[in-house]
Amino acid sequence: MHQRTVPCQYFAPQKIEEALEILSEYGKEIKVIAGGTDLLIQYYDRLYEINDWLDLKNIKELKDIRINKNQMEIGAMVTHTQLEKSEDIKKYFPVLSQAAADIGSPQIRNRGTVGGNIINASPAGDLLAPLMAYDAQFKLLSLQRESLISAEEFFIGPKKTILEPAQLLIQIILPLPPEKTYSCWIKIGKRKALIIATITLALVVEMAEDNKTVKDVKTCLGSVAPTPIEIKEIREKMIGKKFSELDFNQLGQIVEDKISPIDDIRGTREYRKDVAKNIMINALEEIDLARTGRPHNE
Amino acid sequence: MNKLIIELTINNKKRKVETTPSTRLLDLIRDDLHLTGTKEGCGKGECGACTVIMNGELVASCLILAPQADGAVITTIEGIGDDKCLDPVQEAFIETGAVQCGFCTPGMILAARKLLEENPHPDEEEIKRGISGNLCRCTGYQKIFDAIKLAADRLSSRDGGRSEKNA
Numbered sequence: 001m002h003q004r005t006v007p008c009q010y011f012a013p014q015k016i017e018e019a020l021e022i023l024s025e026y027g028k029e030i031k032v033i034a035g036g037t038d039l040l041i042q043y044y045d046r047l048y049e050i051n052d053w054l055d056l057k058n059i060k061e062l063k064d065i066r067i068n069k070n071q072m073e074i075g076a077m078v079t080h081t082q083l084e085k086s087e088d089i090k091k092y093f094p095v096l097s098q099a100a101a102d103i104g105s106p107q108i109r110n111r112g113t114v115g116g117n118i119i120n121a122s123p124a125g126d127l128l129a130p131l132m133a134y135d136a137q138f139k140l141l142s143l144q145r146e147s148l149i150s151a152e153e154f155f156i157g158p159k160k161t162i163l164e165p166a167q168l169l170i171q172i173i174l175p176l177p178p179e180k181t182y183s184c185w186i187k188i189g190k191r192k193a194l195i196i197a198t199i200t201l202a203l204v205v206e207m208a209e210d211n212k213t214v215k216d217v218k219t220c221l222g223s224v225a226p227t228p229i230e231i232k233e234i235r236e237k238m239i240g241k242k243f244s245e246l247d248f249n250q251l252g253q254i255v256e257d258k259i260s261p262i263d264d265i266r267g268t269r270e271y272r273k274d275v276a277k278n279i280m281i282n283a284l285e286e287i288d289l290a291r292t293g294r295p296h297n298e
Numbered sequence: 299m300n301k302l303i304i305e306l307t308i309n310n311k312k313r314k315v316e317t318t319p320s321t322r323l324l325d326l327i328r329d330d331l332h333l334t335g336t337k338e339g340c341g342k343g344e345c346g347a348c349t350v351i352m353n354g355e356l357v358a359s360c361l362i363l364a365p366q367a368d369g370a371v372i373t374t375i376e377g378i379g380d381d382k383c384l385d386p387v388q389e390a391f392i393e394t395g396a397v398q399c400g401f402c403t404p405g406m407i408l409a410a411r412k413l414l415e416e417n418p419h420p421d422e423e424e425i426k427r428g429i430s431g432n433l434c435r436c437t438g439y440q441k442i443f444d445a446i447k448l449a450a451d452r453l454s455s456r457d458g459g460r461s462e463k464n465a
Contacts, residue, residue, distance in 0.1 A: 008300055009319070010319035010365045033366070036361050036363065037343055037361050040322075040361045040362075041343065044341055050320065052319075055366060104343070104431070105343075105430050106356045106430070106431050107346060107357050107431040108431065110355040111355075194431065
C-alpha cells in the first residue's frame with residue numbers, strides 16, 4: 001500500500017476567487033478536476049499518486065451558457081450534454097452542438113465538460129476543431145490577471161497548452177456568426193459511440209449578402225496534427241469566389257496536402273490523408289445543398 | 299490517506315459515508331454501501347456496467363470520485379424495484395429474455411429507464427443511442443431492444459406514472 005507523507009486534500013470551493021487562491025497556493029501539486037472523464041482514466045489504478053484535488057463542481061457561474069451582446073459565453077464546466085441540447089448553441093453554433101452529441105456515450109456526455117476537453121488538449125478532442133472554426137477565445141484567470149487567448153494560440157502540442165499552473169480556464173467566448181453562415185461537422189471513427197476520432201472536420205463558411213460569394217471560411221481539423229489545425233490555404237482559394245464556381249476536388253486536395261497525420265492504431269497516415277480529402281468534398285457538398293437547396297453543379 | 303465524510307441520498311435513503319478523496323464512487327457504492335448490483339467492467343467508462351443515475355443523469359460511477367458525489371441524489375439498480383414489485387423495465391427484460399449472463403443488465407436497465415423517462419416512445423435508432431454507453435457481450439442486443447420497446451408500450455398504456463414515482 002502506498003504510504004503518503006502529506007495527507008491528501010479535496011477542495012470544492014463555491015467561488016472562482018477561492019479556487020484561484022487554492023491554485024496559487026498549491027500550484028503544480030494540485031489536480032483540477034472538472035467532469036473527470038479523461039482525467040480519471042489517465043489516473044486509473046494510480047489515483048493515490050495525486051496529492052490534492054481541486055473540484056470545480058460547486059462554482060455555479062462556470063455552468064452557464066449565455067448570450068452577452070454579440071457573443072456567446074460558455075462556462076468551462078458546461079457539459080457535452082448541455083452543449084448538445086442548448087437551443088442557442090444549436091442555432092448559432094450547430095457544429096459545436098453536433099460535435100458534443102458525437103462524444104462518447106450518454107454517461108460521458110453527462111459528465112465531461114467543454115473546459116475539460118480543452119485543457120486535456122488531446123489532438124483528437126472532439127470539440128477543439130469546432131471551437132477553432134468558430135473563432136473561440138478562452139478566458140484564463142489567475143489571481144494576478146485575466147487573459148483572452150485564441151484557440152490557435154492556446155494549443156501547442158499533444159496534451160500541451162500554454163495554461164500556467166496558477167491559471168484556470170473559466171469561459172469560452174464565441175462571436176455570434178453572421179446570418180448567412182453555413183457549417184458542417186464530420187467525425188470519422190471505427191464506431192459511432194465511445195470512439196476516439198480518427199479524423200474530424202469542422203467547416204464554417206460565411207457567405208456575402210448575395211448568398212453566392214464566399215466572405216470567409218474556416219477549415220479546421222482534429223486528429224491530423226499534434227494540435228487541432230486550420231488549413232489557411234483554403235481561405236485564399238475560397239474567399240471572394242462564387243461558391244458555385246468552386247472546385248471541390250481541388251479544395252479537398254489542398255486539405256490532403258496540408259495535413260501531416262501520423263500512423264496510429266486508429267488509422268494510417270495514408271488513410272487519414274485520403275479521408276481528409278473526401279470529407280472536405282462531402283462537407284462542401286453539404287454546405288452547397290444547405291445554401292441552394294440543390295446539389296452542386298446541377 | 300486522510301478521511302473525509304460525504305453525505306448522499308442513495309435509493310431514497312440519506313447516508314453519511316467515511317471515504318477518501320481518491321475513492322471512486324463505484325467502490326463506495328459496492329464496498330461501503332454493499333450495493334453490489336452496480337458492476338465494474340472496464341473501469342474506463344466504456345462498458346457502462348457501473349452505470350447509476352446521479353442527480354437525474356446517467357453516469358459511469360467508475361469515473362466519479364466519491365467526493366464529487368457529495369450531496370448527490372443517486373439511484374442504483376437496487377433503487378428501482380424490489381422482490382415484490384419490479385420496475386416495468388425489469389419485467390420487460392425478464393419477459394423478453396434480454397438477460398443472459400446478467401453482468402450488463404443493471405446498467406442496461408438504468409440506461410433504458412433514463413431513455414424512456416426522456417423519450418417515452420423511442421424508435422430503434424433512439425434506443426441504440428440511448429444505450430450506446432452500455433456494452434452487452436451475450437444478447438446481440440436484439441432482445442434488449444425488444445425489452446425496451448415492450449417497456450415503452452407498457453409504460454404508456456398504464457398510467458406511465460410508475461417510472462416517475464420511483465425516479
